[in-house]
Amino acid sequence: MNEQELKDALLKKRDEIQGGGGIKPLQVSMENNTRQGDMADQASGNNEVHIQLKLKQTDAKILQAIEEALRRIEKGTYGVCRDCGEEIAPARLNAIPWTRVCITCKEKQSS
Numbered sequence: 134m135n136e137q138e139l140k141d142a143l144l145k146k147r148d149e150i151q152g153g154g155g156i157k158p159l160q161v162s163m164e165n166n167t168r169q170g171d172m173a174d175q176a177s178g179n180n181e182v183h184i185q186l187k188l189k190q191t192d193a194k195i196l197q198a199i200e201e202a203l204r205r206i207e208k209g210t211y212g213v214c215r216d217c218g219e220e221i222a223p224a225r226l227n228a229i230p231w232t233r234v235c236i237t238c239k240e241k242q243s244s
C-alpha cells in the first residue's frame with residue numbers, strides 16, 4: 134500500500150466512525166420520544182444506551198489511533214513499532230492500518 138492509499142484508508146475509517154456515531158443517537162432519541170413504553174421497554178432502552186456508550190469508547194480509541202497513524206505518515210515513521218522500533222509486518226498493517234505496535238509487542242501487552 135502506498136502512502137496516499139494508506140491515508141485514504143485511514144480517513145475513510147475515521148469518517149465511518151464519525152458518521153456512524155451521528156446516526157445512532159438520533160435513533161435512540163426517537164425511541165424515547167414515542168412515550169408508549171412501559172417499565173420493561175424503558176429498561177431495555179437503557180441497556181441499548183449502555184452498549185452504545187461502550188461502542189463509543191472503542192471508537193474514540195480507534196479515532197485517536199487513526200490520528201496518530203496519520204501524523205506518523207507525515208513524519209515518515211509509519212509502520213514502525215512504538216515499543217520495540219522494529220518494522221510492523223505488512224499483513225498486520227493491512228488488517229489494522231492504525232496499529233501502533235508489532236504483533237510481538239501486542240502479544241506481550243495482552244498477556
Ligand SMILES: [Zn+2]
Nearest residue numbers: 214217235238
Ligand atoms: Zn514491537
